[in-house]
Amino acid sequence: MDLSYFFELFLGGMTRGSIYALIALGYTMVYGIIKLINFAHGEIYMIGAFTALIISSVLGFTGMNSILILVISGVLAIFFSAAYGATMEKIAYKPLRQAPRLSALISAIGMSMFLQNYVLLAQTPDFLPFPALIPDFKFLKPIEKILSSTQLVILVTTAVVMILLTILIKFTRTGKAMRATSQDAKMAQLLGININRVITITFIIGSATAAIGGVLISSHTGQLNYYIGFIAGIKAFVAAVLGGIGSIPGAVLGSFVLGWTESFGTGYVSSDYEDVFAFIFLLIILIFRPSGILGRSQNDKV
Amino acid sequence: MAPILETKNLTMDFGGLRAVDNINFQVNEGEIVALIGPNGAGKTTFFNCITGVYKPTGGDIYIAPEGEKTERINGLKPNVVTEKGLARTFQNIRLFQNMTVLENVMIGRHCRLSAGLLGAIFRTKATVAEEKKVVDDSYEILEEIGLTDYANEFAKNLPYGAQRRLEIARAMATDPFLLLLDEPAAGMNPQETKELDEMILHIRKNNKISILLIEHDMSLVMSVSEKIFVVDYGKLIAEGTPDEIKKNPEVIKAYLGDETDA
Numbered sequence: 001m002d003l004s005y006f007f008e009l010f011l012g013g014m015t016r017g018s019i020y021a022l023i024a025l026g027y028t029m030v031y032g033i034i035k036l037i038n039f040a041h042g043e044i045y046m047i048g049a050f051t052a053l054i055i056s057s058v059l060g061f062t063g064m065n066s067i068l069i070l071v072i073s074g075v076l077a078i079f080f081s082a083a084y085g086a087t088m089e090k091i092a093y094k095p096l097r098q099a100p101r102l103s104a105l106i107s108a109i110g111m112s113m114f115l116q117n118y119v120l121l122a123q124t125p126d127f128l129p130f131p132a133l134i135p136d137f138k139f140l141k142p143i144e145k146i147l148s149s150t151q152l153v154i155l156v157t158t159a160v161v162m163i164l165l166t167i168l169i170k171f172t173r174t175g176k177a178m179r180a181t182s183q184d185a186k187m188a189q190l191l192g193i194n195i196n197r198v199i200t201i202t203f204i205i206g207s208a209t210a211a212i213g214g215v216l217i218s219s220h221t222g223q224l225n226y227y228i229g230f231i232a233g234i235k236a237f238v239a240a241v242l243g244g245i246g247s248i249p250g251a252v253l254g255s256f257v258l259g260w261t262e263s264f265g266t267g268y269v270s271s272d273y274e275d276v277f278a279f280i281f282l283l284i285i286l287i288f289r290p291s292g293i294l295g296r297s298q299n300d301k302v
Numbered sequence: 303m304a305p306i307l308e309t310k311n312l313t314m315d316f317g318g319l320r321a322v323d324n325i326n327f328q329v330n331e332g333e334i335v336a337l338i339g340p341n342g343a344g345k346t347t348f349f350n351c352i353t354g355v356y357k358p359t360g361g362d363i364y365i366a367p368e369g370e371k372t373e374r375i376n377g378l379k380p381n382v383v384t385e386k387g388l389a390r391t392f393q394n395i396r397l398f399q400n401m402t403v404l405e406n407v408m409i410g411r412h413c414r415l416s417a418g419l420l421g422a423i424f425r426t427k428a429t430v431a432e433e434k435k436v437v438d439d440s441y442e443i444l445e446e447i448g449l450t451d452y453a454n455e456f457a458k459n460l461p462y463g464a465q466r467r468l469e470i471a472r473a474m475a476t477d478p479f480l481l482l483l484d485e486p487a488a489g490m491n492p493q494e495t496k497e498l499d500e501m502i503l504h505i506r507k508n509n510k511i512s513i514l515l516i517e518h519d520m521s522l523v524m525s526v527s528e529k530i531f532v533v534d535y536g537k538l539i540a541e542g543t544p545d546e547i548k549k550n551p552e553v554i555k556a557y558l559g560d561e562t563d564a
Contacts, residue, residue: 010483016482124338173415175403176401176408176409176412177409177412179398179400179401180398180412183399183400183401184396184398186355186380188409189379189380189381189384189390190380190389191389191409191473192381192384192385192412192476193381193409193412194381195381
C-alpha cells in the first residue's frame with residue numbers, strides 16, 4: 001500500500017471534516033438549545049462565502065497583502081453572517097417558539113429557499129471564481145503533494161475555533177447559561193437567565209463558525225455559487241446526526257468520520273460514489289447507535 | 303408596613319377550569335408561610351402565576367421588597383421575576399443533571415452579574431474579580447446547605463435528599479427576598495424532613511429571606527410556619543396560625559370529607 005497516498009487521503013478527509021465541523025456546530029448548537037433543525041444554516045455559510053468574495057474583490061484593487069485581505073474579508077464575513085443568523089432567528093423562529101416543532105421546521109426550509117433565491121437574484125446563478133488568497137508556504141514544499149497550504153490553514157483555523165468554543169462553553173458565564181438552557185430552558189429562565197438572549201448568542205456563534213467555514217472552503221475550491229450552502233448544509237447535518245445531534249464533541253467527531261469516509265471511499269474505490277459512502281456509513285451507524293456516536297439514548301419511562 | 307408579597311383576587315382559568323379562584327394572600331417580611339390543600343387544589347398553579355410561568359387571567363400580584371416601593375408583577379417573564387427577588391424550587395427535581403453541584407449554584411447567581419460577553423472573552427479585571435466572587439459566594443451557600451463535599455460531583459450522582467437540598471441552594475443563589483418552596487419534603491424520610499425543618503429556620507434567620515412553602519407533610523408545616531393558607535378547588539377556605547388551622551372545621555372537611563357524606 002502506498003503510504004504517501006494514504007496520508008494524502010487522510011489529510012484530505014481531515015480538511016473536509018474540518019469544514020463540515022465548522023458548519024455542523026451551528027446545527028448541533030441550535031438543536032441543543034431550541035430543538036430546531038435550522039435548515040437555513042447552510043445558506044448562512046454560503047452568505048459568508050459570498051461576503052468574503054465581494055470584500056476581497058474590492059480589497060484586491062488596493063494591492064494589499066493577500067493574507068491581510070483574507071483576514072479582513074473573513075472577519076467582515078463573520079459579522080455579516082452573524083447578523084443574518086440573528087435576524088433570521090428573530091423573524092423566522094422567534095414568533096414560532098411556542099408553535100409545534102414542525103411549523104418551525106417548515107419556516108426553516110422556507111428561510112433556506114428565500115436566502116438561496118435572494119442571493120441568486122442579487123448576485124448570479126453562475127459559478128464565480130474565488131481568489132486564491134492563501135500563498136504557498138515555503139516550508140510545505142517537501143510535502144506539498146500531501147498537504148497544501150490551504151489545507152494547513154483550514155486545519156489550524158478549525159483547531160483554534162474549536163478550542164475557543166470549548167473555552168467559551170465550559171468556562172464562561174454565557175457558556176454556562178447556554179448549557180443550562182439546553183438542559184432545561186424553563187428552569188434556566190426561572191433562575192434569571194434571559195433565554196432569548198442565549199438563543200440569539202447561539203445563532204450568532206453558529207453563524208460565525210459557518211462563515212469561517214464558508215471563507216475557508218471557497219479559498220480551497222476556488223469557486224462558489226448560490227447553491228453551495230445546500231449541499232454543504234446537508235453534509236454537515238449528516239455529520240451532526242452521525243455524531244449525535246445536540247452534542248458539540250459529537251458534531252466534530254461526526255464531521256471527521258464523515259470526511260474520512262468520503263475521502264477514503266473516493267480514493268480507494270471510486271469518486272463516483274462519494275455521497276453514497278457518506279450515507280451508507282450514516283445508515284450503518286444509525287442502525288447500531290440510533291442516537292449517534294456520542295448521542296445520549298433517551299429511554300422513555302413506561 | 304406593606305406585605306412583601308400580596309395577591310388581590312388572583313384568578314387563573316384554563317379554558318373552563320378555574321384553577322385559582324379569587325385568592326387574596328399576603329406574606330409579610332420575615333414570615334414563613336405555608337400553602338396547603340388537597341391534591342389538585344391549585345397550589346402549584348398559584349406558584350406558577352406568581353413566578354411568571356403562567357400569566358394570571360385575573361387579579362393582581364404585588365411585591366414590596368424591604369426598602370423598595372410596591373410593584374405589580376403580573377405577566378412579567380420568569381427571568382425578570384427572578385431578578386426582582388423571587389426564587390422557587392419544584393415539586394419534581396429540576397436540577398441541571400449534567401452540571402456539577404457548584405455549577406448549578408453558580409447558574410443561580412447568573413442574574414446578579416454584570417460582566418458581559420466581551421468581558422468574558424478579554425478577561426478584564428472586573429470579570430475575573432466577579433467570577434472569583436461568584437465561586438466564593440457559591441461555596442458559602444453550599445457550606446450553609448451542607449453540600450460542600452459534593453461540590454464537584456455531577457448533580458445526577460447525588461442522593462435524593464442532597465438533590466432536594468441543592469435545589470434550595472440554587473434558588474438561594476439568586477439572592478431572593480422570598481423563597482418559594484414547592485413540596486420540599488416530598489419523598490424524604492422523617493429524619494431528612496426534620497433536617498429540612500431546621501434548614502428552613504436557619505435560612506430565614508441567616509439570610510433574612512422570607513419563605514413560602516407548599517407542603518403535604520403536616521409535621522413540617524405545623525412546626526415551621528407562622529401562618530397557613532388553605533386552598534381547595536382553587537378557593538381560599540381558611541387562613542390563620544397552625545393552631546387555628548388544626549381546629550378549623552372547613553379544613554378538616556376538605557381533607558377528610560364531610561361526615562354526612564358517609
